[in-house]
Amino acid sequence: MSADAEPAPVSAKPPVTLREVAAAAGVSVATASKALNGQGRMTAETRERIRETARLLGFRPNSLAQSLLRKRSFTVGLLTNDTYGRFSLPLMAGVSDALVDKGVSVFLCNVEDDQRLGQLHVEAMLDKRVDGIVATGKRIDRHLPVDLSNLRIPVVYAFTQPDPGAVGLVSDDAGGARLAVEQFLRLGRRRIAHVSGPASFAVVHARAEAYRDVLRENGLATAEPLLGAWSEAWGRDAVARLFGKAGREGWPDAVFCGNDQIARGVIDALRERGIRVPEDVGVIGFDNWEIVAEATRPPLTSIDMNLASLGREAGLALLSLVDGHPAAPGIRKLPCRLVVRQSCGSPPQ
Amino acid sequence: MSADAEPAPVSAKPPVTLREVAAAAGVSVATASKALNGQGRMTAETRERIRETARLLGFRPNSLAQSLLRKRSFTVGLLTNDTYGRFSLPLMAGVSDALVDKGVSVFLCNVEDDQRLGQLHVEAMLDKRVDGIVATGKRIDRHLPVDLSNLRIPVVYAFTQPDPGAVGLVSDDAGGARLAVEQFLRLGRRRIAHVSGPASFAVVHARAEAYRDVLRENGLATAEPLLGAWSEAWGRDAVARLFGKAGREGWPDAVFCGNDQIARGVIDALRERGIRVPEDVGVIGFDNWEIVAEATRPPLTSIDMNLASLGREAGLALLSLVDGHPAAPGIRKLPCRLVVRQSCGSPPQ
């Protein structure tokens, strides 16, 4: 029992309470509380003695009791329907990272697309008196299967469509597309194609529009984007369409892809046709999914949506709301980032 | 005030307390509490009246107050160092799913490999009086950067190396390897190669050993497994080694790969050599990472580690520990599952 003199908490014993600290220091709990929180008035000596006692005993205030009183639980909920995780996890990690430093913990709530599960999670969070909720989802378009519009706590949407009147953070897809196309232009490419995902996604249109804008601004002809699926197979198909025609002079010298999987399909198909990347055709993807981007041959230049930052910003925005600072509702767009690898080529000499 | 007769909670008003319910029903809080919890004795009529009042007012007990009293917070922590997420997210979703039905919420704690972050999260969880912790990690081998061995709450390890004396759940890698090799044998393959990840991973050895065992049990020659990296590039390299030799008769007719990325590299390299999959060579991967397995040509047969189930089991195991049921420490292995697609071929006619 006493062989271990370290202040290490003896396992399996109940946590030490403020009352015990107060008793050990010979003061009342009120004084002890004030001493530890830097409140109230007392001699510096008393305060120090109490602090020392608390330290020695390994006292840590019971967060539950604090929350009950302060009406702040220092806890938020993170709702997601993306088990698949390519987008969710960096986002979630970002939220968690931003908040842990402020002493705020995050409840993980995976609701899939299940109404019942969503209800269950929201009720559990409310019962546990979370201070706010970050809602995130698979893709900017799909809605979560729960209604968060009439809660008594603030809600921030990240990477998903916000309720009207709510605060939402998303990546600046148009800006990301600009980065890609402008990079091609800078490298001397002039016949730039765009291969993207299904037309049912709003981001597909946002990116396509930016693509067209940049080309127009530079006085270049804009080809109609090829819309299909978010898959490698579609990337390969698209290459067949773009490079199938006989006349080599009509071929693009660059392809901007709607995601990295499409880009991979494009690169594989080009290689199979004997078309060199990046010498003959440059390729840029979207998402910067490292595991894909680094496995393509050559490694894929891609647009990174900075999801971890997005998550951090969402966490901080929520915290600010919780603290009572009002925030303008609406969508805030966070910039993307171009990650250059080898598939886009080097500047012409 | 009364224009809205719905039980919908009026937004931004503080939650209704038991005291208010009791007042509205004309009883004491004690009676109200007992009525709602099915405790104590009272007329059925009284009980029903209180319940109805509570329902009408939209009363939900304050979980914080309950926790304070019961010394159970119905909250657990989920520690992970895998932001990358291929393995983590299904696991985490499994834990969350298993627990939400029991009213238990999960704190998401991303600690990367950062000692400070780990410390911070563990302290936050302890302060918030979590009932237990699920620790999970990138891979079965790497340890989390925190010491959980002397906590006063139960800890369950999932998919990562448990502390000695603790409870751990991992996938049965040897069993999974057996599934793969036996599938090949069933399909008539006889010269089965194994290409896997770095020798520094324990699972690499577990799977390799099972591979050798199955071959030996069937009286077949066992080639030395090729160990390298968890990458496509290594898969391609391995093909060069296996199929580089002149004599076609020495070539394998099946390759069992340590993960799906290696398998993808193998399949790509075989195709580039004009070797047909699955006609000439069957391929089976590991992890059943759908996005990879479905993108290979042909789609990849793979071993699924059932990570969501693993997560669920871990959650339930932790709950059982929290409830005071003792559990035998040590590692429990959960079976893998063979997911057949096209890369392994069909039975010979």
Added chain:
DNA sequence: GCGGGTTGGGAAAAGGTTTTCTCAGGGGGA
């Protein structure tokens, strides 16, 4: 009519902390 058992319900403590209010004593000014 009386005592014992039962029934329906309430008072109060407990859980751990924060905060407001109160109070005793000491010091300084008049």
Added chain:
DNA sequence: TCCCCCTGAGAAAACCTTTTCCCAACCCGC
């Protein structure tokens, strides 16, 4: 010397719920 104010610290309420104990009234048998 008296009064006032300030200083240091404690008592108690509050947060919300659960649970134990208690009590009054009623019913029953005798």
